[in-house]
Amino acid sequence: METLDYDFNLPDLVSKISNLNPKSIILQFPDGFKLFSIAIADYLKNYLKDVKIYISAESTWGGCDIAIEEAKMLGAELIVHFGHTPYSLAEYKSILEKVPVIYVPGKFKKELSKSSLISLLFELNKIGASKPALVSTIQHVDALKQIRDFLNERGISATIPKSPLMEEGQIVGCDYSPLINEKNYDSVVVVSGGYFHAFGAGLMTMKPTIKIDPYTDKVENVTENVKKILKKRYATMERSKSAEVWGIIIGTRTGQYRPITIRALESLIKNKGKKYYLFFSKSLTINELRNIDQPKIDAYVVTSCPRIPIDDISEKEFEKPVLTPGEAFMVLKGELERYRLL
Numbered sequence: 001m002e003t004l005d006y007d008f009n010l011p012d013l014v015s016k017i018s019n020l021n022p023k024s025i026i027l028q029f030p031d032g033f034k035l036f037s038i039a040i041a042d043y044l045k046n047y048l049k050d051v052k053i054y055i056s057a058e059s060t061w062g063g064c065d066i067a068i069e070e071a072k073m074l075g076a077e078l079i080v081h082f083g084h085t086p087y088s089l090a091e092y093k094s095i096l097e098k099v100p101v102i103y104v105p106g107k108f109k110k111e112l113s114k115s116s117l118i119s120l121l122f123e124l125n126k127i128g129a130s131k132p133a134l135v136s137t138i139q140h141v142d143a144l145k146q147i148r149d150f151l152n153e154r155g156i157s158a159t160i161p162k163s164p165l166m167e168e169g170q171i172v173g174c175d176y177s178p179l180i181n182e183k184n185y186d187s188v189v190v191v192s193g194g195y196f197h198a199f200g201a202g203l204m205t206m207k208p209t210i211k212i213d214p215y216t217d218k219v220e221n222v223t224e225n226v227k228k229i230l231k232k233r234y235a236t237m238e239r240s241k242s243a244e245v246w247g248i249i250i251g252t253r254t255g256q257y258r259p260i261t262i263r264a265l266e267s268l269i270k271n272k273g274k275k276y277y278l279f280f281s282k283s284l285t286i287n288e289l290r291n292i293d294q295p296k297i298d299a300y301v302v303t304s305c306p307r308i309p310i311d312d313i314s315e316k317e318f319e320k321p322v323l324t325p326g327e328a329f330m331v332l333k334g335e336l337e338r339y340r341l342l
């Protein structure tokens, strides 16, 4: 079957599903992979004739969002989650024991073009970087070795950092632990489609950050963009310092429910003699935030996806400070030096 440039290893998936012998299953795809959903369902049906297949129509952005409640409601005995790996920062792990989950990352099969590698070398030389750390989303981790070999042959000492819960060089939008654990690098190279992961890597390391796009071959130094974002985030944190009443917004997607983080925030706010209200929601848009907002609340902290306050809520649209948990910890503990997402 045609799944373009991604490797879903479907024969292996068929055998894993067969081993669990479910009567019905859920297929969950990020939006970018939804175009493959019918073809994959047809492929599976060929081999698993008696298995009922449900396809989730909802958006899913990470391994933090597994359709456990939906599987229980539909009576599905297995979830196949495409595009991501198990969420490395899960605090509420027991929910994942309720329905088995098979993760199918879908790695990109194409190599990076020679021209994009030459542009990358040019950008690294331009900023005087000699020890870049190479990272990417799970789809592109195989390209990291190609970059490392290319750069090493040209006298640039590139490394691929790793954290225990992810593949070598893998990052996710809220977990840059490979870059936090590794100390010996002077710049970051991120292989990814959009800017989301490159900006995140830049924010968390504060090092020169270059993005290489495997779909367009474009190579860009995003360091100045990251500095602008960081400046805005520090300005938002500054405005939240005087907040007396906080709204803590709890996420209810599987990995986005963070009971340990929530408890730590509650006790910090309480110990400072301030007040808080607890809200919860599965998703959080600017309209949902406006709907819950009350004059007596001075600032919000979003404990679901830490990228929501940075990427989705602009201060032009909502003027009260809205922080990530890490930012709220920085403000409440008075530890402003090292930027934190979580």
Ligand code: SF4
Pocket (backbone or CB within 6 Å): 061, 062, 063, 064, 065, 172, 173, 174, 175, 256, 304, 305, 306, 307
């Ligand atoms: S950045 Fe947000 S959507 Fe992505 S894995 Fe983290 S919590 Fe989930």
